Structure formats: structure tokens, C-alpha cells
Amino acid sequence: MSEYRLSLFVTGSTPRSIKAITNLRQICEEHLSGNYELEVIDLYQHPEQAKTNNLVAAPTLIKLLPEPVRRVIGDMSDEGQVLFGLDIQER
Amino acid sequence: MQVKRTLKKSLTGIDGFDEVTGGGLPKGRPTLVCGSAGCGKTLFAMEFLVRGAIEFGEPGVFVAFEETEDDLVENVASLGFNLDDLVEKKLLQIDHISIDRSEMSESGEYDLEGLFVRLGFAIDSIGAKRIVLDTLETLFGGLPNEGILRAELRRLFYWLKEKGVTAVITAERGDGSFTRQGLEEYISDCVILLDHRVNDQVSTRRLRIVKYRGSLHGTNEYPFLIDEDGIMVMPLSSTSLDHESFTERVPTGIEALDQMLGGKGLFKGSSVLLSGTSGTGKSSLAAHFANATCDRGDQCLYFAFEESPKQIVRNMTSIGLDLSAHLDTGKLRIVSARPSHYGLEMHLATMLKAIERYEPQCVVIDPISTFVAAGSATDAQAMLIRLVDVLKAGGITACFTSLIHGGDSFKGAEVGMSSLMDTWLLVRDEEADGERNRLLYVLKSRGMAHSNQVREFLITSEGIQLRHVYLGAKGMLTGTARWVLEEKDRAESADRAEEAERSSLLSDRRATVIEAQIAALQAELAAEKIEHQRQRQKTKVSIDQFRDAREQMARSRGGMATTTENS
Numbered sequence: 001m002s003e004y005r006l007s008l009f010v011t012g013s014t015p016r017s018i019k020a021i022t023n024l025r026q027i028c029e030e031h032l033s034g035n036y037e038l039e040v041i042d043l044y045q046h047p048e049q050a051k052t053n054n055l056v057a058a059p060t061l062i063k064l065l066p067e068p069v070r071r072v073i074g075d076m077s078d079e080g081q082v083l084f085g086l087d088i089q090e091r
Numbered sequence: 092m093q094v095k096r097t098l099k100k101s102l103t104g105i106d107g108f109d110e111v112t113g114g115g116l117p118k119g120r121p122t123l124v125c126g127s128a129g130c131g132k133t134l135f136a137m138e139f140l141v142r143g144a145i146e147f148g149e150p151g152v153f154v155a156f157e158e159t160e161d162d163l164v165e166n167v168a169s170l171g172f173n174l175d176d177l178v179e180k181k182l183l184q185i186d187h188i189s190i191d192r193s194e195m196s197e198s199g200e201y202d203l204e205g206l207f208v209r210l211g212f213a214i215d216s217i218g219a220k221r222i223v224l225d226t227l228e229t230l231f232g233g234l235p236n237e238g239i240l241r242a243e244l245r246r247l248f249y250w251l252k253e254k255g256v257t258a259v260i261t262a263e264r265g266d267g268s269f270t271r272q273g274l275e276e277y278i279s280d281c282v283i284l285l286d287h288r289v290n291d292q293v294s295t296r297r298l299r300i301v302k303y304r305g306s307l308h309g310t311n312e313y314p315f316l317i318d319e320d321g322i323m324v325m326p327l328s329s330t331s332l333d334h335e336s337f338t339e340r341v342p343t344g345i346e347a348l349d350q351m352l353g354g355k356g357l358f359k360g361s362s363v364l365l366s367g368t369s370g371t372g373k374s375s376l377a378a379h380f381a382n383a384t385c386d387r388g389d390q391c392l393y394f395a396f397e398e399s400p401k402q403i404v405r406n407m408t409s410i411g412l413d414l415s416a417h418l419d420t421g422k423l424r425i426v427s428a429r430p431s432h433y434g435l436e437m438h439l440a441t442m443l444k445a446i447e448r449y450e451p452q453c454v455v456i457d458p459i460s461t462f463v464a465a466g467s468a469t470d471a472q473a474m475l476i477r478l479v480d481v482l483k484a485g486g487i488t489a490c491f492t493s494l495i496h497g498g499d500s501f502k503g504a505e506v507g508m509s510s511l512m513d514t515w516l517l518v519r520d521e522e523a524d525g526e527r528n529r530l531l532y533v534l535k536s537r538g539m540a541h542s543n544q545v546r547e548f549l550i551t552s553e554g555i556q557l558r559h560v561y562l563g564a565k566g567m568l569t570g571t572a573r574w575v576l577e578e579k580d581r582a583e584s585a586d587r588a589e590e591a592e593r594s595s596l597l598s599d600r601r602a603t604v605i606e607a608q609i610a611a612l613q614a615e616l617a618a619e620k621i622e623h624q625r626q627r628q629k630t631k632v633s634i635d636q637f638r639d640a641r642e643q644m645a646r647s648r649g650g651m652a653t654t655t656e657n658s
Contacts (some may be wrong), residue, residue: 011204023199043205047212051186055205057234070194073234077199085196 004028004036004086005065011058012044016075020059023076031088061085098305101149101221101257104142105135107324111309112300116281121248121258123278125269126285131296131317132261133158134167135285136223138321139259141172143221144182151221152213155187156229163187170321181217190233197235203243207250214256222251225261228272248277269301280304286312295434298324314436323440325477336360341453341488344383345376347546347557348516348531353539357514359452360486361537362479364509366493367518371529372550373492374398376518377455378407378414379555380490385417389452393425394442396461400425411553424449430461435474438462443481454482458492459508472508479511513537518548521569528570531557547573 008024010017021040028036043050043058053062057073063086072085083089100114109115116122116139126132140151155163163185164174177183186209214222227244234240251258260278262270269275275282282301287294297312315324337359342349349356357363363380367373377393384391395403403425404414417423426445428438446454456478462471475491482489493508509515515534520527529548533541546557547569561573568576 009205011202011208016200016202020199043208047208050205050209050212054189055209056188056190056203056230057201057206058204058208059201060205068194070196072196072198074197074199074201078197081196081198085198 002035002037003066004032004063006036006038006086007053007062007064008038008040009043009049009053009055009058009060009062010040012042017042017059019075019077020061023079024061024082027076027079027082031083032086063087100306101143102147103139104146105138105322105324106320107313107315108298108322111298111313111324112303113307116257116259117303117306118257119252119255120280121251121260121278122281122283123260123262123270123274124283124285125262125264125275127264127287130264130285130287131315131322132285133163133225134170134317135283135322136225136259136261137163137167137172138170140183140221140223141167141174141177142321144177149220150182150184150217151223152210152217152219153183153185153223154210154213154225155185156189156224156226158187158225159189160185160187170317170319172321184213184217184219186213190230192233192235195233201236201239203230203240203247206243207247211254214254220256221258222256223259223261225259226263227260228262228270228274231272244274245277290434295436297436314434314440316437316440318441318444320444323444325436325440325443335486337486342383342387343376344379344381344386345555345557348376351533351542351544351546351557352514352536353541355539357488358538359488360483361513362482362489362491362511363514363516364491364493364512365516365518366495368495368520371518371520372548372555373494373518374403374457375407375410375550375555376516377457377490377492378403378412380453381423381455382407382412382414382417384453384488385420385422389422390449391417391423391453391455392445392449392451393423393455393457394445395425395427395457396430397458399427409552410550410555424451435462435470439474439478442478446481446485446487450485451487454487454489456489456491458494460492460494475508476511509535523569524572526570530560530569 006024006028008021010020024038028038041049043055049055053060059073059075061072061076061082063070063072066087070085070087072082074081076082080089099118100112100116101118102109102115124132124135137153140153143149143151153163158166167174174183174185178185188206188209210222213219230240230244231237248258260274262272262274264284265271265273269282269284279302281303284299284301286297286299288297289295296315296317298315299312300308300310313324315322317323339359340355340357341359341361342356343352343363365373365376381391381393393403398406400418404418407414414423418425424445426441428441430438442456459471459475462474479489491508491512512535514536517532517534519530519532521530522528529550530545531548532545533543535541545560547560549556549558558573561568561576
């Protein structure tokens with residue numbers, strides 16, 4: 001079983017959503033290859049998820065595992081911040 | 092012909108607020124409600140939703156950025172709002188949004204689409220017509236990029252308008268601006284400012300409509316209060332001088348006083364000012380009025396600011412008024428409060444609320460002079476104007492007592508209040524000959540012929556009595572002096588009657604005496620006549636004898652009788 005469980009919430013197929021998905025996939029492949037599960041959820045398709053996951057900003061990445069839960073918002077263009085959010089790298 | 096387009100409004104159901112705004116908040120548009128901490132923003136917003144759901148059938152969404160759902164439910168339960176029930180009926184949805192910055196990092200650009208989706212889902216799931224965002228500015232603390240946030244907020248308000256929901260956005264007051272983040276730049280349709288001020292240790296909440304685009308609105312600061320029924324705004328400027336006037340009369344409870352007031356008492360819906368120095372019996376008069384109201388079967392509301400209900404009942408029992416019976420039947424209600432307990436607005440609001448609740452025909456306020464102590468004289472006057480207006484509009488007859496301090500200035504001190512009053516009764520005390528007596532007179536009474544006379548006012552164990560004062564050579568007398576003079580008068584008239592009898596007796600006797608004297612004199616006269624007869628007889632006899640003797644003598648002398656003696 002993978003160590004990392006990640007959820008990425010996007011809003012439709014806007015350029016920002018696509019950018020976020022692409023950037024995140026790249027980072028994960030590079031640093032967590034084979035050790036992560038990434039679920040991409042379109043909030044437009046699942047609006048109830050916004051409340052369930054207490055979302056405000058989009059895109060939002062939630063690291064569910066390993067604990068503690070952390071969030072990264074944005075198009076994931078700042079790799080350092082993403083790695084920091086994933087507890088892979090010190091700030 | 093052009094159809095006049097008016098702004099559609101959404102009734103809030105908040106007591107008084109809809110009057111002030113002429114129909115509530117702008118329908119389908121966002122309204123900013125701002126104020127400092129603890130001024131009642133959240134409550135205002137919540138009441139807007141709850142009333143909307145219950146009274147107008149408009150479901151609402153409450154988005155809480157600060158309090159959790161459980162906290163909210165608990166906090167407003169004290170106001171009688173059962174949020175759980177509304178949530179169950181799908182009339183309300185509460186969404187708590189918390190942003191923990193410590194567990195979040197920012198990587199590149201983002202937007203608030205997540206919030207939009209969240210709000211949109213909440214609105215659509217119950218078909219909400221109203222939404223509250225409390226306190227939206229919290230986002231600025233939670234999200235790092237202010238530039239993005241500002242752009243997104245602008246979009247949010249457009250989006251809300253498009254959705255057609257009537258929104259209330261609360262915000263904390265900033266230094267020199269209405270909100271900390273300048274939200275008023277984005278929401279310009281309607282801005283409401285709430286304020287909580289403490290003056291002379293008395294706190295007052297106030298509400299002001301800073302801006303209401305496309306609508307007339309009151310621009311004053313309106314005091315409001317929060318009690319067990321929620322918020323109540325006092326629509327003060329909406330009071331006007333167009334109340335009905337009644338010709339029906341209301342007895343005062345003292346017949347002699349009714350006689351002084353055109354023979355029938357007060358006009359229904361009129362206001363009476365009962366002023367007097369301390370201990371002149373103002374409260375007793377007011378209690379008579381209250382008692383008479385209840386005796387007629389009407390409702391009376393008695394606001395006591397100096398005595399407790401029990402004290403009043405006891406005191407009035409001593410002058411023969413049994414108020415407890417009316418209290419038991421609920422016809423009489425006594426509401427007691429210390430004047431310094433809260434500010435004037437709160438007093439006014441509590442009174443208006445009680446009046447609204449009990450719908451009395453008569454109201455007693457005892458005394459109004461204490462309000463000057465709770466605020467300034469001008470404030471007190473302004474408050475009374477509002478109160479009198481409300482009472483008149485409702486056709487409620489009101490009796491206000493007012494304590495005045497001795498001296499000649501008693502009239503000046505109350506000119507401001509008296510002009511509001513239709514009838515002004517003055518109770519004054521008069522000190523003379525070691526006692527203090529009460530005098531009552533009608534200073535004015537609009538619309539009726541009224542007595543110009545001063546009456547002595549007695550508080551007896553059988554209630555209040557009015558007496559004519561004694562007007563004598565020494566001026567007006569009251570109390571014992573009056574009694575003494577009346578007694579003296581009585582004695583004098585008794586004396587006079589006796590005197591007359593005696594003199595008639597005397598003259599009788601004198602007549603008897605005179606008659607007796609007449610009888611005696613007549614008897615004397617008769618005696619005199621007899622004597623006179625006798626004397627004449629006697630004289631004749633002696634003359635005869637003398638003649639006989641002379642003749643005899645002549646005869647004896649020898650014819651010396653002369654002829655002269657025969658002539």
C-alpha cells in the first residue's frame with residue numbers, strides 16, 4: 001500500500017486546473033514514484049465535496065496520509081511549496 | 092405611461108428595522124452589516140435568516156467563518172431560535188468555514204472557486220433566497236494572497252447578485268473605515284452600521300443606515316436592543332403627528348376630578364401629566380386612574396420606576412385601593428425597573444414592547460422625572476416624545492407622573508414635557524399653621540372646558556377626595572385652618588339664630604310690660620276721675636254750706652244780704 005494518499009480538488013477543465021494536475025503529477029512522479037495514490041476530483045461534478053473537505057480555494061491539494069493532514073493551494077507551480085506541503089522537504 | 096420602477100425589498104422581520112428601511116433589505120443584493128465586536132452583527136444576520144424562513148418562507152444559508160455550527164445553535168437558542176428544527180425542515184443550512192493557515196501552504200495561483208461551489212451547492216440544495224456570510228473578512232487572515240482575495244471578493248458579490256439571493260455580509264469595524272478590509276468598496280447597495288456605546292456607564296446599542304442605494308431611508312441613529320425576542324429597532328423618525336383623535340371620554344377614577352375636567356374626565360388616547368413636589372400624592376392619583384381602568388374591565392399597564400409592585404399594592408391598600416385583585420385577573424400589570432438599570436432607549440424599548448404585548452387601554456408611567464437621571468433632559472424629552480407618539484397612535488390613554496422640586500421654578504422645568512401633554516394637573520402643597528395640605532388644580536386641558544379652581548386634595552383611607560377650598564376674608568384656607576373657619580362660621584350662624592330668638596322674646600316681654608303699664612295707667616285714670624267727682628261734690632257742699640251759713644248770718648244781722656252774691 002502506498003504511503004502517500006493525496007486528493008486534488010479542481011474546478012472543471014480550466015487552464016489553472018489542468019496546470020495544477022500536470023504540475024502535481026510531475027512532482028509526485030519525481031519524488032514519490034510508486035508510493036502515492038492521487039485522486040483528482042472535479043468540484044463541479046461533486047459540489048458536495050467542497051463542504052465535506054472544507055474547501056475555499058481552488059485548486060486545493062490535500063495530503064490525507066501520512067499524518068498530519070496538510071493542504072497546498074494554487075496551481076502547484078512552486079515545487080518547493082508543494083514538497084513542503086507534502087512534508088518531503090523543509091521550507 | 093411609464094411604470095415607476097421601485098427597488099424590490101426583502102422584509103427582514105426584525106422589529107422596527109423594516110419600518111426604518113421602508114421594507115427591509117434590497118432584494119437579491121448584498122448588504123454590508125458592520126460594527127465593532129459584540130455589537131450584534133451575527134445576531135442581526137441570524138435573525139434575518141430565521142425570520143425569513145419562519146415568517147416569509149424563504150430558506151437561508153448561514154456561512155459562519157468564525158463560529159462553529161454547534162456554537163451558533165447554542166448562542167441563538169437563548170433568543171428562542173431553534174436552528175436544529177429549521178435545518179431539519181430544510182429551511183436553513185449552516186456551513187462553518189474554517190481556514191487553518193498553519194496547515195496550508197500556497198503554491199502558485201489560485202481562486203476562490205471552491206467557496207463559490209460550496210455556496211452554490213448550499214443555496215441550491217434548499218432553494219435558499221437569503222444568505223449570510225459572517226464574517227467574510229476572516230478570509231484575509233486565512234489566505235495569503237490579498238490581491239487574489241480582493242479580485243475574488245468582487246467576483247463573489249457579482250455572483251451573489253446573479254444568483255438573486257439577498258445577502259448579508261458582516262464585517263468588523265476598522266479604524267477610520269467601516270470595515271477592516273474596505274469591503275464597503277465592493278458592496279455599495281446597502282451599508283448598515285451597528286454600534287455599541289457606553290455613556291455614563293449606561294450602554295446603548297445603535298443602528299444607522301449609512302447607505303441605501305435607490306431607496307429612501309431614515310438617516311438617524313436608531314437605538315436597538317437585544318432581548319429574548321431578538322433585535323428590536325425603534326422606528327423613531329417614522330412617528331408622525333397623524334394620530335386619530337378620540338372624542339370618547341375616560342374617567343380618572345376620582346369623580347370630583349372628572350367634574351373639573353369638563354364633567355367627564357379625560358379624552359381617550361390623551362396624555363396626562365401629573366406633576367407635584369415630593370409626597371403630594373401623585374402615585375396615589377395614578378393608582379386611582381389605574382384602578383378605575385381595571386374596574387371598567389380595561390387593561391392597564393403600570394410602569395413603576397421607584398417602587399416594586401408589592402410596595403405599590405401595599406401602599407394603595409392603605410388608601411382603600413385593592414390593586415391585588417386586578418393583578419390577579421391580569422387586568423393590571425405592574426412593570427418595575429430601576430431607572431439607572433439601563434439607558435433611556437432600552438427603557439423606551441422595554442416599554443414599547445410591553446405595550447405591544449399587552450395592548451393596554453391605559454398606561455401609567457410613574458414617574459417620568461427619573462428618566463432625566465438616566466440620561467440628559469434633552470434625551471429624556473426626545474424619548475418621551477416617541478413614547479407619547481406611540482401611545483397616541485394606539486389610542487392609549489396615558490398618565491405620567493413627574494416629580495418637581497419646590498420653589499417657583501416648577502413650571503419652567505417642565506415646559507418641554509408639558510407641551511406634549513393634553514392635560515396637566517398640578518398637585519402642590521401649602522404649608523401654613525403647622526401643617527401641610529395638598530392642593531390640586533388643572534393647569535391645562537386641551538379640548539375641553541375645565542375648572543379653573545383650586546381644590547384641596549385629601550388622601551383618606553377610603554381613597555382620594557377633593558374638597559372646595561375655603562375662601563374667606565383672609566384668602567384661601569386649607570386643612571385645619573379651613574376646618575376652624577368653617578366651624579367658626581357654623582358657630583356664628585348658630586349664635587345669630589339664638590340672638591334673634593332672644594330679641595324676639597325680649598320684645599314680647601316688653602310689649603307685655605307696656606300693656607301692663609297701660610292697664611295700670613287706665614286704672615289710675617279711673618281712680619282719678621272718681622276722686623275728681625268726689626272733690627267737686629265736696630266743694631259744692633261746702634259752698635252750699637257757706638251760703639247757708641252766710642244767709643243765716645245775714646238773717647241774724649238783719650237783712651244784710653247783698654244782691655252781688657246772687658249775680
